[in-house]
Amino acid sequence: MIQFILIQNRHGKNRLSKYYVPFDDDEKVRLKARIHQLISQRNQKFQANFLEWENSKLVYRRYAGLYFCFCVDSTDNDLAILEMIHFFVEILDSFFGNVCELDLIFNFYKVSAILDEIILGGEIGESNKKSVLERIEALEKLE
Known part of the structure; x- marks a missing residue:
């Protein structure tokens, strides 16, 4: 199960955070700072994109200047989560056309x-790119 998702830039500013288990506000602030400190110091050439953290695992991937970080149960498949992160970025890329940090800021x-179309209650709900894009485009028409 996915416990939370953080998208942060290289400087540690949060661009999106989604929690599927309860955390206090103070705990969330400490958590964001600690996770950024952990993953930003890692060497991507020589270290894996997942690490053990407390009683769970952090699975992250860096795209351009953004870190997409998922905290999952220690029994979850690391590679499946990495693939899910890539799937999420592919959908963002298709929807926004070469997604960048400003797209995340102004189209939060x-x-x-x-993200809600893909992940439901901390579990992967939809894995069909075409289906997700159709639903999001339908929501766009309602605006």
Whole structure:
């Protein structure tokens, strides 16, 4: 199960955070800072994109200047989560056309809606790219 998702830039500013288990507000602030500190110091050439953290695993991937970080149960498949991160970025790329950090900032509600289409209650709900894009485009027409 996915416990939370963080998207941060290289400087540690949060661009999106989604929690599927309860955390206090103070705990969320400490958590964001600690996770950024952990993953930003890692060497991507020589270290894997997942690490053990407390009683769970952090699976992350860096695209351009953004870190997409998923905290999952320790029993979850690391490679499946990495593939899910890539799937999420592919959908963002298809929807926004070469997605960048500014797209996440100015279209926060759309990014959140895309994430909600893919992940339901901490579990992967939809894995068909065409289906997700059709639903998001239908939501766009309602605006």
